[in-house]
Amino acid sequence: MDARDVAAVAGRVLAAPATHRDRAYDVTGPATLTYAEVAESLSAELGFQVRYTNPTLPRFVWRRLRAGDGLGFALVTAGIYTTARLGLAGRVSGDAERVLGRPPRSVETFAADYAGAFRDDQ
Incomplete structure (x- = not known):
């Protein structure tokens, strides 16, 4: 799971504690x-x-x-x-998508967004 999505879920939960009170989320990425x-x-x-x-x-x-x-x-x-x-x-829960209102990022999106960090010429 992309760390940005983990942070976004945490931010939503912390910003609206009443909405998320007494709930537990199984936060996963979009695919196993x-x-x-x-x-x-x-x-x-x-x-x-x-x-x-x-x-x-x-x-x-x-x-x-x-x-x-x-x-x-x-x-x-x-x-x-x-x-x-x-x-x-090996499971996808759907909790991240429910909290965020959008699908979690894929590994391909993560790689594309951070491609420069993986290159030796940086």
């Missing part, structure tokens, strides 16, 4: 995608290959630690990573 499908979409939109290496869970944690993440953060992200890898996050 595997990590490999995200890499394919990014590759197509950005014009260069983005690879998903499909690391094992220990390798994933090791890479996060090597990248400078603390152990707690690495373990939390490992839980999120595992949930998605097992297909347990």
Whole structure:
């Protein structure tokens, strides 16, 4: 899910607490995608290959630690990573669209909007 949509949902909820009182939202993007499908979409939109290496869970944690993440953060992200890898996050709720009054952004839109941030020549 595009972080801008997460922020927009949060903003709407915070701006109208009475409207959203006692409600819980399952905020998802517009489609369920595997990590490999995200890499394919990014590759197509950005014009260069983005690879998903499909690391094992220990390798994933090791890479996060090597990248400078603390152990707690690495373990939390490992839980999120595992949930998605097992297909347990494969659903679209429609809550973001109901709150925003528009569909959430796609991964292709995200890639197009931030293409410059992915280029080496910046």
